[in-house]
Amino acid sequence: MPIALTVNRKKVSVTTDSDKPLLWVLREDLHMAGTKFGCGQGLCGACTVLMDGQAVRSCQTPISAAAGKAITTIEGAKALPQGAALVEAWQAIDVPQCGYCQAGQILSATALLQANPKPSDAEIDEGMNGNICRCATYIRIRRAIRMAAGLPDVTGDAA
Numbered sequence: 001m002p003i004a005l006t007v008n009r010k011k012v013s014v015t016t017d018s019d020k021p022l023l024w025v026l027r028e029d030l031h032m033a034g035t036k037f038g039c040g041q042g043l044c045g046a047c048t049v050l051m052d053g054q055a056v057r058s059c060q061t062p063i064s065a066a067a068g069k070a071i072t073t074i075e076g077a078k079a080l081p082q083g084a085a086l087v088e089a090w091q092a093i094d095v096p097q098c099g100y101c102q103a104g105q106i107l108s109a110t111a112l113l114q115a116n117p118k119p120s121d122a123e124i125d126e127g128m129n130g131n132i133c134r135c136a137t138y139i140r141i142r143r144a145i146r147m148a149a150g151l152p153d154v155t156g157d158a159a
Helices: 022-029 074-079 081-093 102-115 121-128 138-148
Strands: 002-007 010-015 048-051 054-057 070-072
Touching: 022 048, 048 102, 054 102, 070 074, 074 081, 074 102, 081 102, 081 138, 102 121, 102 138, 121 138
Parallel strands: 002 070
Antiparallel strands: 002 010, 048 054, 048 070
16 A cells, blocks of 8 residues: 655655555665664664654654655755754764764754754753764764854864
8 A cells, every 4th residue: 555755845655564664665665875774773863854843763663654744854954944054064063973873863953953943952962862873973963953053162162
């Protein structure tokens, strides 16, 4: 049975098992490789996408739950004002080391800034909780979120 959804503002339809994870629909059926497989258990955040503006773990979200919803992946993040600001800040600060987790990080940060345009450091930490960076670029991630939110750099370092 076909399942209709909107991915990065484009209406698509896929015919697949209703319990197939959204992650694999994006990667295998729609050929969008930006969303990464990390742990497969929804614990690391590498697979994070936005579903109707909310950050969700696509490895644990069955495609049936995405039916009729608007999905934003890293490929579409720059179409959102917060996503565009975050991508620019990520590049300016040179956030990624290996880069594997960064798509999920940016999408979680996009959801955070959509809900709270001027978060405190504690709110950033809480909003990004569950997004794991094995390279430990957490300080740069926080700086980039602050930059995208138009908040002052409190590290004392120039970007």
